[in-house]
Amino acid sequence: MITGEHGVGLAKKPWFREAVGEVSFEVHRKVKAVLDEDGILNPGKFLD
16 A cells, blocks of 8 residues: 655655556546645645
């Protein structure tokens, strides 16, 4: 399991896409887009 709590996820940012695969990465991005339409939750932190 990969978590992103308290900044831990930032250390995993460089290889997260490879670790979860392209499809899962896109699902993460799409879910975030739906739940955070204005992009105010952790902007530029992880799924960019």
